[in-house]
Amino acid sequence: MRYIVFTDLDGTLIDHDTYSYEAAKPAIDELKKRDIPLIFCTSKTRAEIEVYVKELDLSHPFISENGGGIFIPRGYFETDYPVSRTQGIYDVIELGTAYDILRHVLADIRSHEEMRIIGFGDMDARRVSKDTGLDIESATLAKMREYDEAFKLEGDEKEAEKLAESINSRGLNFTRGGRYWHILGDNDKGKAVTILANLYRKELGEVRTIGLGDSLNDLPMLRAVDMPFLVQKHNGKHDPKIGDPGVDRVDGIGPVGWNRAIMGILKEAP
Numbered sequence: 001m002r003y004i005v006f007t008d009l010d011g012t013l014i015d016h017d018t019y020s021y022e023a024a025k026p027a028i029d030e031l032k033k034r035d036i037p038l039i040f041c042t043s044k045t046r047a048e049i050e051v052y053v054k055e056l057d058l059s060h061p062f063i064s065e066n067g068g069g070i071f072i073p074r075g076y077f078e079t080d081y082p083v084s085r086t087q088g089i090y091d092v093i094e095l096g097t098a099y100d101i102l103r104h105v106l107a108d109i110r111s112h113e114e115m116r117i118i119g120f121g122d123m124d125a126r127r128v129s130k131d132t133g134l135d136i137e138s139a140t141l142a143k144m145r146e147y148d149e150a151f152k153l154e155g156d157e158k159e160a161e162k163l164a165e166s167i168n169s170r171g172l173n174f175t176r177g178g179r180y181w182h183i184l185g186d187n188d189k190g191k192a193v194t195i196l197a198n199l200y201r202k203e204l205g206e207v208r209t210i211g212l213g214d215s216l217n218d219l220p221m222l223r224a225v226d227m228p229f230l231v232q233k234h235n236g237k238h239d240p241k242i243g244d245p246g247v248d249r250v251d252g253i254g255p256v257g258w259n260r261a262i263m264g265i266l267k268e269a270p
Contacts (some may be wrong), residue, residue, distance in 0.1 A: 002204050003269070005031060005262065006063075006193050006221060008213040009042040009052070010179070015254045016234035017133070021052075024255035027262035028056060034266070039063065039196065041189050041211075041221050043148060043175075043182055046087070047141040048069060066175055066184055066217060067192035068096025068147025072199075079202040095192060097172065097185025103149055106183055108232075109166045115159065119151035132179065147187065150180040175217035182217065190220025197224070206230025210265065212258055216241045227265070231257030 007013050014021045021028070031038050038056075040049050041063040049062050049071075059073040071091040074086070084094035103121050110117045120128055121142050129139035131152075142150075153163055167174045167183055175182045197209050211218075211225035214233050219242055222228035228246065230238050232253045250257040 001269070002038045002200075002207045004039065004197065004200050004207050005036060005210045005211055005212070006039045006041045006196075006223070006225060007211070007258070008189075008215070009040055009044055011214040011233060011254050012212055012218070012231055013040075013255055013258050014052075015130040019134070019138075021255050024259045024262075027259040027266070030266055031262065032057075034269075036202070037061075041067070041193060043150065043180075043217065047144040048138065051138070051141065052231055063192040063196070064183055065096060065146060065188065066147035067189045068184060069094055070192050070196060072196075073154050077199055077203050077216075079199055081199055087142045090132060093192075093195065094147070095185075095187035097187075097196075099145050099147060099149065102147075102172070102183050102185070105167070105170050105172055106149055107149065109163065109170070113162065113166055115163060115166075116154035117151055117163075118154075119149045120145060121149060122151075148182050148184045150182050152180055157261070175179060176215075188220040189218060190224035193221050193224040196197065212260075214254065215239050219244070222247050229257075229261040231255075231261070235236075 039058040071090040083091045125140040209225040210227045
């Protein structure tokens with residue numbers, strides 16, 4: 001049986017506070033040893049993801065900005081698939097809405113609803129760095145958005161409900177991650193994971209898909225895989241908004257839980 005691993009990054013494979021994946025390194029190394037594809041499926045940008053791809057010496061596809069874009073190394077699959085555009089060494093399947101459109105809609109909501117909204121596009125790299133804890137270089141990469149605007153809303157839950165209605169009424173969608181809201185088009189992690197999983201099945205035959213996340217915006221991905229795992233958030237608790245009984249809740253915050261889940265599966269694998 002072949003396994004394919006899809007994983008969120010922030011708060012899952014990498015620590016919420018330190019941005020380190022060191023606690024997950026034993027499982028990462030074991031996946032590489034067994035030639036099991038490790039596919040990032042995250043709200044991060046292509047530019048941010050490529051840093052981790054290079055550090056971990058990976059050569060697999062990845063999914064950026066909450067399913068906005070699927071980046072496949074050219075020649076990776078023999079199976080044909082629709083290509084929206086090319087980007088460097090990648091064929092790109094675009095599912096998301098263009099960033100400029102998302103920014104325009106968010107500005108319209110902020111103006112008409114008089115909401116206190118601030119997005120990455122409103123901040124320079126230094127301010128993004130201060131807000132996120134990222135270094136300046138990483139903050140610069142986080143601003144290189146293509147299909148998803150990350151933003152904060154200053155307000156209570158009543159204001160949040162109003163914002164959600166405003167976004168949906170304009171034909172767009174949103175997610176709420178560990179740190180930020182995200183406004184996006186008709187895409188989510190689950191749709192992108194399903195497309196990639198089907199490509200693997202055409203190429204390899206029967207595969208078992210594994211998914212790991214920590215927040216509500218990971219739920220579409222978790223519902224799209226055969227073996228879904230939810231790790232504990234930085235407060236030591238599982239996201240209470242995810243109540244699906246089919247999702248396996250793993251003890252361990254972020255990469256600690258991630259390592260435990262993957263090593264548990266591989267221990268039982270032939």
